[in-house]
Amino acid sequence: MEKRNRSVTIIDVAKKADVSIATVSHVINQTRYVGDELTQRVNQTIKELGYYPNRLVGSLRNKKTHTIGLILPSISNETFAIFTETVEKILFSSGYNLIICSTSQDSILEEASFNTMLTKKMDAIIAIPTSSNVEKMREIQSMGIPLVIVDRVIDGFDVDTVRVDNFKGSYDVVKYLISLGHRSIGYIDRNVELSHSLEQRRGYIKALEDNGVTPKPENIIRADGSDYKSGIRAAQTLVRQAQDITAIYAYYDIVAFGAMRGIYDLGYKIPEDISIIGYDGMPFTEASYPRLTTVSVPVDQLASETCKLLMKRIEEKHLKGNQDKPESKTEDIIIQPSLIVRDSAVRPK
Amino acid sequence: MEKRNRSVTIIDVAKKADVSIATVSHVINQTRYVGDELTQRVNQTIKELGYYPNRLVGSLRNKKTHTIGLILPSISNETFAIFTETVEKILFSSGYNLIICSTSQDSILEEASFNTMLTKKMDAIIAIPTSSNVEKMREIQSMGIPLVIVDRVIDGFDVDTVRVDNFKGSYDVVKYLISLGHRSIGYIDRNVELSHSLEQRRGYIKALEDNGVTPKPENIIRADGSDYKSGIRAAQTLVRQAQDITAIYAYYDIVAFGAMRGIYDLGYKIPEDISIIGYDGMPFTEASYPRLTTVSVPVDQLASETCKLLMKRIEEKHLKGNQDKPESKTEDIIIQPSLIVRDSAVRPK
DNA sequence: ATGAAAGCGCTAACAG
DNA sequence: CTGTTAGCGCTTTCAT
Numbered sequence: 001m002e003k004r005n006r007s008v009t010i011i012d013v014a015k016k017a018d019v020s021i022a023t024v025s026h027v028i029n030q031t032r033y034v035g036d037e038l039t040q041r042v043n044q045t046i047k048e049l050g051y052y053p054n055r056l057v058g059s060l061r062n063k064k065t066h067t068i069g070l071i072l073p074s075i076s077n078e079t080f081a082i083f084t085e086t087v088e089k090i091l092f093s094s095g096y097n098l099i100i101c102s103t104s105q106d107s108i109l110e111e112a113s114f115n116t117m118l119t120k121k122m123d124a125i126i127a128i129p130t131s132s133n134v135e136k137m138r139e140i141q142s143m144g145i146p147l148v149i150v151d152r153v154i155d156g157f158d159v160d161t162v163r164v165d166n167f168k169g170s171y172d173v174v175k176y177l178i179s180l181g182h183r184s185i186g187y188i189d190r191n192v193e194l195s196h197s198l199e200q201r202r203g204y205i206k207a208l209e210d211n212g213v214t215p216k217p218e219n220i221i222r223a224d225g226s227d228y229k230s231g232i233r234a235a236q237t238l239v240r241q242a243q244d245i246t247a248i249y250a251y252y253d254i255v256a257f258g259a260m261r262g263i264y265d266l267g268y269k270i271p272e273d274i275s276i277i278g279y280d281g282m283p284f285t286e287a288s289y290p291r292l293t294t295v296s297v298p299v300d301q302l303a304s305e306t307c308k309l310l311m312k313r314i315e316e317k318h319l320k321g322n323q324d325k326p327e328s329k330t331e332d333i334i335i336q337p338s339l340i341v342r343d344s345a346v347r348p349k
Numbered sequence: 350m351e352k353r354n355r356s357v358t359i360i361d362v363a364k365k366a367d368v369s370i371a372t373v374s375h376v377i378n379q380t381r382y383v384g385d386e387l388t389q390r391v392n393q394t395i396k397e398l399g400y401y402p403n404r405l406v407g408s409l410r411n412k413k414t415h416t417i418g419l420i421l422p423s424i425s426n427e428t429f430a431i432f433t434e435t436v437e438k439i440l441f442s443s444g445y446n447l448i449i450c451s452t453s454q455d456s457i458l459e460e461a462s463f464n465t466m467l468t469k470k471m472d473a474i475i476a477i478p479t480s481s482n483v484e485k486m487r488e489i490q491s492m493g494i495p496l497v498i499v500d501r502v503i504d505g506f507d508v509d510t511v512r513v514d515n516f517k518g519s520y521d522v523v524k525y526l527i528s529l530g531h532r533s534i535g536y537i538d539r540n541v542e543l544s545h546s547l548e549q550r551r552g553y554i555k556a557l558e559d560n561g562v563t564p565k566p567e568n569i570i571r572a573d574g575s576d577y578k579s580g581i582r583a584a585q586t587l588v589r590q591a592q593d594i595t596a597i598y599a600y601y602d603i604v605a606f607g608a609m610r611g612i613y614d615l616g617y618k619i620p621e622d623i624s625i626i627g628y629d630g631m632p633f634t635e636a637s638y639p640r641l642t643t644v645s646v647p648v649d650q651l652a653s654e655t656c657k658l659l660m661k662r663i664e665e666k667h668l669k670g671n672q673d674k675p676e677s678k679t680e681d682i683i684i685q686p687s688l689i690v691r692d693s694a695v696r697p698k
Numbered sequence: 699a700t701g702a703a704a705g706c707g708c709t710a711a712c713a714g
Numbered sequence: 715c716t717g718t719t720a721g722c723g724c725t726t727t728c729a730t
Contacts, residue, residue: 007412007492009723020701025725035699050488052467056405056414057723060706063356065405067448067469075434078427085424085451092458097448097465099416102437109441116446118401120416139399143356228636257636264638287577287606289613289638358707369717374709381710384715406707409722 008051017045028053059121064318067097068310069117072128073105077226078282079299080128083150086303087126094311096123105192107131114140124310126150130194132157146313148306153195160313162306162333166196169295169337170203170249173277176339177247178211180347182275184219186242188234188250188259191222200251200279218242223255231258236266239274246274246348253278253285253294260288260344275345281337290343297337305333357400366394377402408470413667416446417659418466421477422454426575427631428648429477432499435652436475443660445472454541456480463489473659475499479543481506495662497655502544509662511655511682515545518644518686519552519598522626525688526596527560529696531624533568535591537583537599537608540571549600549628567591572604580607585615588623595623595697602627602634602643609637609693624694630686639692646686654682 014021019038026032027042034042045051059065068091072080088098099120101113107130114136117125124146127137132154140147141159148160177185187204190197201220208215219242223234231250235258239245248263250256256278260270268274271290278285281296309331316328363370368387375381376391383391394400408414417440421429437447448469450462456479463485466474473495476486481503489496490508497509526534536553539546550569557564568591572583580599584607588594597612599605605627609619617623620639627634630645658680665677 011723021724022701022703022726023699026700029725031725033699038700050492052464054409054470054723055468056408056470057706058725059405060403060409060708060723061725063706075424075437076427076430078425078430081425081427081430084449088424088449088451089453092450092462092465097450097469099446099448100433100437101441101446102434104438113441115401116441119404120446121403121405143399228633254633254636257633261636261638284577284603284606284633287603287610288636289610360707370708371710371717371719372715375716378709382715387716403707406722407709409707409724410709412722 008049010051010053012049013042013045013051016049017041063121065121065123066095067099067120067122069113069120069122069125070098070100070127071103071110071113071117071125072100073103073130075100075102078284079280079297082299083303086300087307090304090307094307103130105130107133111136118143118145124148124314126306126310128152129154144317146310146317148310148313150302150306151196153199155195158330160309160330160332162302162309162335164196164297164302164335164337166199166337167203167206169279169297169339170200171207172203172337172339173249173279173295174204174207175211176341177249177275177277177345178207178213180247180275180345182247182348183213184216184242184244184246185213186235186238186245186248187220188231188238188248188255189220189222190226190251191224197251204249216242219245223250226252226255228254228258228261231255231260232262232265233258235259235262239263239266239268247277247345248274249277249279251279253280253282253292256285256292256294256344257288260292271344271346272349275348277345281340285340286342288344293342293345294340295337296340298335301335305335309333357398359400359402362391362394362398362400365398366390412470414470414472415444416448416469416471418462418469418471418474419447419449419476420452420459420462420466420474421449422452422479424449424451427633428629428646431648432652435649436656439653439656443656452479454479456482460485467492467494473497473663475655475659477501478503493666495659495666497659497662499651499655500545502548504544507679509658509679509681511651511658511684513545513646513651513684513686515548515686516552516555518628518646518688519549520556521552521686521688522598522628522644523553523556524560525690526598526624526626526694527556527562529596529624529694531596531697532562533565533591533593533595534562535584535587535594535597536569537580537587537597537604538569538571539575539600540573546600553598565591568594572599575601575604577603577607577610580604581611581614582607584608584611588612588615588617596626596694597623598626598628600628602629602631602641605634605641605643605693606637609641620693620695621698624697626694630689634689635691637693642691642694643689644686645689647684650684654684658682 103110128150151163221238223230278294285292452459477499500512570587572579627643634641
């Protein structure tokens with residue numbers, strides 16, 4: 001009983017074109033000279049048969065899958081979405097594909113995702129981690145798989161990193177508000193303790209201190225989530241607990257939008273009564289009314305630097321091959337965000 | 350000269366645990382009974398060695414890669430992003446991974462993406478196509494690879510489809526505006542002729558006709574793009590060329606935002622002077638001021654129906670195996686959108 | 699300029 | 715209950 005339903009393989013092509021499979025392989029990959037006539041015949045046959053070489057098999061021999069894993073908390077967050085899209089485009093144009101795993105900030109899922117990447121033999125892994133699962137990441141490094149961490153810093157873990165200078169971005173917001181004349185500035189903080197949140201808060205506090213303003217605990221509030229509604233709640237609580245506030249800075253644009261609405265519903269005018277500033281520079285921030293002053297995070301640059309570093313590591317690995325690893329040092333690439341001044345923050349009355 | 354840098358394989362595990370590779374394989378996959386002691390020993394060894402089975406190899410034998418391809422115009426479009434994320438989550442929980450290719454509405458890239466999917470042997474493909482590259486898609490079908498088209502209809506091509514009833518969504522918008530008392534309703538149309546645009550326009554026109562309003566060509570304008578700025582331009586041109594307009598309906602939320610701004614900058618009040626309605630129901634539409642009335646497209650449902658259909662096809666294929674294909678009929682699943690009434694559309698003065 | 703054949707890591711059929 | 719071994723589709727020496 002013969003097999004059916006088989007897909008076309010290199011053997012089918014070789015038979016039909018009456019050449020060896022080696023020849024077919026070489027024609028496909030242009031990896032050694034093949035006479036014009038045979039080349040012609042083989043290509044012809046490939047088309048006729050609808051043959052698509054199985055690239056997964058190749059990976060069995062040369063150990064390259066040309067697939068890269070991306071692990072991140074969420075794809076639908078606009079910043080991550082843009083990052084993902086840019087990375088995908090760059091990689092695709094270099095002949096690589098992307099496998100994506102979103103973790104929803106769940107460390108169990110995150111670990112499962114790392115395992116998937118290992119099991120599907122990714123050539124490299126990009127991660128925007130949620131947990132500091134350092135053991136797993138060290139393991140990946142020790143297996144010689146290039147790993148790049150994006151926009152997170154993990155204490156005491158030496159790894160290639162591409163990130164945004166969120167301290168600076170945050171510092172600039174507050175410096176700007178102070179330069180406008182604000183003294184009592186509220187801050188809506190993230191409810192999770194990740195490196196970038198810490199940096200943002202540090203920036204906020206440092207800018208206050210550097211300008212002779214003493215940070216007040218009641219001026220800081222944690223949002224319960226990163227969505228619009230959380231922003232509303234946080235802002236409303238904030239103005240109640242810190243009545244002299246003239247400006248609110250939120251760690252994230254969406255939350256800033258919520259804050260605008262929350263404040264507005266309480267009867268304040270924006271920006272006349274209370275100024276609002278966001279963070280991330282998402283495209284639609286210019287679509288709000290008033291247009292949101294925010295900090296632009298150069299996501300495309302983040303993506304391209306990530307790919308650049310990744311490709312470099314992949315090449316190094318390829319070149320190194322058998323030698324003992326000279327283990328080039330890890331890099332820490334830092335990208336500068338910039339304040340976008342728009343209409344939602346003005347001088348206090 | 351021995352090989353170095355090799356990654357751990359099943360053979361290494363077998364040797365170290367002093368069992369056969371078959372036993373290791375069976376322990377990993379729980380595919381036949383293995384004595385307690387051996388199971389223990391093997392699992393132990395796997396951990397010690399840091400062994401991650403190469404799942405790509407399995408696919409060589411059983412022809413399943415447990416990877417699904419998703420081809421879409423863009424990941425950063427919020428609707429697509431949510432769709433992608435939901436699909437990824439559902440698939441991951443069923444043991445599948447997603448490879449994503451974004452095409453930027455470029456048919457060359459789209460074809461390359463399809464080829465990649467074929468070459469990397471995806472178990473199935475989900476596509477939100479840009480071009481009507483029917484030949485390629487037919488080829489995929491004839492290879493027996495499940496293919497599901499999302500939110501597009503391609504004339505004369507019989508394929509599994511999951512889509513939104515955009516005719517109905519659009520119809521409801523206009524019906525609603527008319528019920529409020531609007532007679533001259535502007536429509537900002539997409540600048541590409543894809544099935545869903547046609548449906549939306551059909552809905553707009555049919556609703557007018559059904560209510561005794563004669564559609565006027567000057568009330569329809571094409572945006573040059575799907576972004577905020579295009580919305581501004583389109584709306585401004587529209588109110589100039591059709592001065593009696595009391596409402597504007599835009600095919601996409603972002604464009605509606607632009608329209609709001611464009612109209613506002615021209616000195617109109619929203620919604621008092623001109624009502625505005627969007628389409629897609631993106632999360633941040635409730636964050637605008639006034640809150641945007643729009644049509645909610647149930648993206649999660651779109652995603653889950655897509656996965657359901659896909660999984661069904663994969664199973665069928667698996668079961669069928671050697672029999673001659675009974676070739677179950679293609680399905681066309683239609684999801685109903687719903688109008689979300691908010692503040693940006695009211696009775697005309 | 700081309701072909702034959704040895705694996706790559708693993709699964710599954712067959713043996714014991 | 716466990717081991718042996720033939721491939722899966724392709725790349726890459728080694729021959730010719």
